[in-house]
Amino acid sequence: MMDFIVNNFNYFIYVLLMMVGLYAMMAKKNLVKKLIGMNIFQWSIILFFVSTGAKLGGTIPIIDASRELTANQYINPLPHVLMLTAIVVGVGTTGVSLALLLSIFRRFKTLDEDEIVRKLR
């Protein structure tokens, strides 16, 4: 059991981060805290994807003349490509959600979820 946890510690860290984000998204009443929880959730998934590309004994995916050109000598470039674009799109979604929160605050004068629902009735 202990061996299993030590060998796969990276996955448990991502599960822990994801739980933190999920709890913040469900339990917190402030909308900004929900947004922060969503960002933590997103980062746990990005870290998970990047870690699937790692290879022991591999170097960064830039061709080095002193190494032979086989798949075991370089880490997997595909997760890096996908997560590179995911990070920039994450910045875009965070900006749009902050803009929505600003307009919600201007209309309702609060960011508390229960008060907004009460005022909407």
Add this chain to the structure above:
Amino acid sequence: MKLFYLLMVTITGLWLCYGVIEMPRWGSPNSPASVHVSPRYIEQSMAETEVPNMVTAVLADYRSYDTFGETTVVFTAAICCLLILSATRGRKES
């Protein structure tokens, strides 16, 4: 109610921990993510695209149409931000 949320989060976490049993070990060169399409990128990208940085080769050549979509998404995010804020500003002043 907080206890209920905590229970839900714990159940989800334990479910994902159960999924870890079948995951490959960290850094294993034979993990499923590293054997399907990436060996071709690593071994052929220099001959096919003439750039040494494989990440750029995959981003801007093999998957350039995908990157075009991502650029459009970022562009749309800027337009959305502009429109949301200018729309609600007008409503407040009127």
Add this chain to the structure above:
Amino acid sequence: MITSQESIIIKTLSRFLIPFIQLFGLYVIMHGHSSPGGGFQGGVILGASFILLVISFGYDEVKKRFSKRNVMLLTCAGVVLYGAIGVVCQLLGGNFLDYAVLPISQPRSMGMLGIEIGVGLTVMAVMVSIFRDLLTY
């Protein structure tokens, strides 16, 4: 809205640092082929340098250069540059974004550099645009 705080240390330090940050951003975009880097990363660095300019000098001093029209023009220019390279490849008889048909030396490398510049322009202008929108609200 952020106004100038008149801190001589912050102003002098950012006046000294911003050109180097922008130079590094351009380096990251231009050397995306042979070293770690590329359009997204360099664009974010360039955008961060402009944000540093605004938060250290105050928005009123740099308002003229951050007009809505200029920022939106840069954002559109990046996407249009990206699409235009694809369409040029199509007009020369290849597929969309198939750089091999471009009539220059090392066509694939140069085509990639072109679209990296497009991506960098878009990301830089989007960073500045979102920051400016949230700031002037």
